[in-house]
Amino acid sequence: MRVRSFADRIGGFLSLTVSEQNALAGLEGRARSLRRGAVLVRENDRTADLFVLSSGMMMSYVLLHDGSRQILRFLFPGDLAGAGALAYATSPESVVALADSVVCLFDRAQVAAVMARHPRLALAMTAIDQAERAAMTDRLAGLGRTSAQARIAAVLLDIRDRMRRSGEEVASGFTLPLTQEEIGDASGLTAVHVNRMLRQLEEMGLIARTGGRVILSDEVRLARTANYVDRLSRIDLSWLVPIPA
Amino acid sequence: MRVRSFADRIGGFLSLTVSEQNALAGLEGRARSLRRGAVLVRENDRTADLFVLSSGMMMSYVLLHDGSRQILRFLFPGDLAGAGALAYATSPESVVALADSVVCLFDRAQVAAVMARHPRLALAMTAIDQAERAAMTDRLAGLGRTSAQARIAAVLLDIRDRMRRSGEEVASGFTLPLTQEEIGDASGLTAVHVNRMLRQLEEMGLIARTGGRVILSDEVRLARTANYVDRLSRIDLSWLVPIPA
DNA sequence: CGACGCGTTGACCTCGATCAATTAGCGTGG
DNA sequence: CCACGCTAATTGATCGAGGTCAACGCGTCG
Incomplete structure (x- = not known):
């Protein structure tokens, strides 16, 4: 762990x-x-x-x-x-x-x-x-202004990036530790519709699923449909360096 | 001003x-x-x-x-x-x-x-x-999980409270300095639907409108339908006081 | 074995979006 | 003062994304 x-x-x-x-x-x-x-x-x-x-x-x-x-x-x-x-x-x-x-x-x-x-x-x-x-404003914009499909894609990308940052080795895929109901409660959808959107993303070839594992097959298109930005990776504190105690 | x-x-x-x-x-x-x-x-x-x-x-x-x-x-x-x-x-x-x-x-x-x-x-x-x-998480929850009517009510209450805090005298009503399109872009709705929800709130007796002014006639019910909390007013920094420079 | 949680799928419905037309307000120029 | 033009508000008709309801499969656990 x-x-x-x-x-x-x-x-x-x-x-x-x-x-x-x-x-x-x-x-x-x-x-x-x-x-x-x-x-x-x-x-x-x-x-x-x-x-x-x-x-x-x-x-x-x-x-x-x-x-x-x-x-x-x-x-x-x-x-x-x-x-x-x-x-x-x-x-x-x-x-x-x-x-x-x-x-x-x-x-x-x-x-x-x-x-x-x-x-x-x-x-x-x-x-x-x-x-x-x-990151939260991104989610706000997602809930207010994007489709169910985009929101699901965003959740997947977000979790993948956060797992990575926390030290998990996330190569192509990862085990989604969430129920579809939880994904729904994060994205403002019902569990039933989450299921349909996952299927849709799968049929579009953007993701693949085997057992509990999710593989982000086409990250580029996935990120585009999700309007996704990894906010944590863009942090720039270089201006802070010259101010030591 | x-x-x-x-x-x-x-x-x-x-x-x-x-x-x-x-x-x-x-x-x-x-x-x-x-x-x-x-x-x-x-x-x-x-x-x-x-x-x-x-x-x-x-x-x-x-x-x-x-x-x-x-x-x-x-x-x-x-x-x-x-x-x-x-x-x-x-x-x-x-x-x-x-x-x-x-x-x-x-x-x-x-x-x-x-x-x-x-x-x-x-x-x-x-x-x-x-x-x-x-306050932003409240809005997130609003966009994800509440009705159009609730979102509009929340926007009205939020703006009223923020105006008050900024020093405006807001008695019963105030002049809404926003177009319905802007209210919509804040609440994840279309301008058309914002209009209908304002009318609905008016017909329900929760608000009144004359010219550009809005009057929150029944704040209690309005707050209840909006799931609204004034986050700024609940700040408690009493624990901070004993730590002077 | 049975109960339960979760995923999956289909049928149907509703809320809010979309499209379209009309009205009201208001500043501008004649 | 009035005609014009622009923006915002309003209202109706229709559409569709996503919700709701219901059924079933499947794995896990007691």
């Missing part, structure tokens, strides 16, 4: 000073293991913790009054989540494990202290968050 | 020290006036600036390959935008003035410097950003 720390993630965008590395190492908080399906945070729970997913896979979502669910984000090793705790006393979203997972919890005061001492880390964190925001 | 600085906005959540006030005052950047319709930033433009809207009203949006538009956010005086510059060399979104407006531009290096010197401001900025993220 792939394991990633937050230091690994930040280090991927910025070369860290020893002092910064130590700060991040010292931050490694309370570890907690979660079984598949276990709920880490429930919407409106009182919470003061942020966390980094160390291994496994999780998702965050909100529930609407009629019981329907909108999945906001899939989490992979190295991802920071729960940052809502910086602004709210209670969580604006629920977080649940999609696979057996391990998380590292940090109290927001710890996070604040590290940010105060290491401005460059604070800025890197902010920048990564901005990239996630951009 | 209402004018708001970023200091006003942050000060609304946190009592600032003199040093912090000075830092924000010193940050007030290059002012720039924009006519209604003027484009401040275009998607993929090279940019290193963030900005605060001082007066007027703007919006950010992205364009899809087929030419359709998704409005991401409406900006009111005091709102910070362009934070994508912290992560990217080119803007992930376009920003345009919806009314004659004035903005204050800051280079990201300036912003970084202030954040480095004033950790509490950095955290407050981060927290406000988290609140905007929460």
Whole structure:
């Protein structure tokens, strides 16, 4: 199983000073293991913790009054989540494990202290968050303005890229760790229609499926139909380098 | 015309020290006036600036390959935008003035410097950003999972609350500074359907319209049908207070 | 074996899109 | 003051993407 720390993630965008590395190492908080399906945070729970997913896979979502669910984000090793705790006393979203997972919890005061001492880390964190925001706006545009087919294609590409970034070896294909209902809740569709769109993408030759595995056969056309951009890969922190502590 | 600085906005959540006030005052950047319709930033433009809207009203949006538009956010005086510059060399979104407006531009290096010197401001900025993220997830859930009627109701409530926060006196009603097409591009609907939903809300007695003015006649029912939450009003930074510089 | 969750498929329906036409508001020039 | 032209709002008719409902297959687990 792939394991990633937050230091690994930040280090991927910025070369860290020893002092910064130590700060991040010292931050490694309370570890907690979660079984598949276990709920880490429930919407409106009182919470003061942020966390980094160390291994496994999780998702965050909100529930609407009629019981329907909108999945906001899939989490992979190295991802920071729960940052809502910086602004709210209670969580604006629920977080649940999609696979057996391990998380590292940090109290927001710890996070604040590290940010105060290491401005460059604070800025890197902010920048990564901005990239996630951009990814979210892409999803917003997808839900508001694109076809069911495009949304499914986008989900597939997004998960593939996030798996890769988290250290998984994803060559041509990967095992989709989601039910079609979950894909639907992420893309604003019903499970039934997700099924039809997967079939359609398959018939068009853009993907192939065998068992639980998905192969992105024609990434170029897939990315084009999805309007997809890998926001995390475009991060440019070069302007930040000349500002050491 | 209402004018708001970023200091006003942050000060609304946190009592600032003199040093912090000075830092924000010193940050007030290059002012720039924009006519209604003027484009401040275009998607993929090279940019290193963030900005605060001082007066007027703007919006950010992205364009899809087929030419359709998704409005991401409406900006009111005091709102910070362009934070994508912290992560990217080119803007992930376009920003345009919806009314004659004035903005204050800051280079990201300036912003970084202030954040480095004033950790509490950095955290407050981060927290406000988290609140905007929460608002965006609400919109995501709205687009993915709610009816056209609910989305329109949400847009109306959102704009009302943002106007209020920016200092506008919004009693029972306000002048909607948007075309129905813009409301549609914000909510993932067509202008035609926006029109029908406005009429429907009117017939249901939830809103009233006279000329360009909208009156939210039954806020309670409106909020219920919209699944609406005012994220900015729930920010709780009390935990931050005990960490002075 | 039976219950259950998930995937798959078909039949049908609805919400919102699309197409089209009309009306209202408003600034401009005569 | 009025004719014109443009943009936005409004309304009706029709279409279609995606939802809903229902049935069935298949694998897993107790």
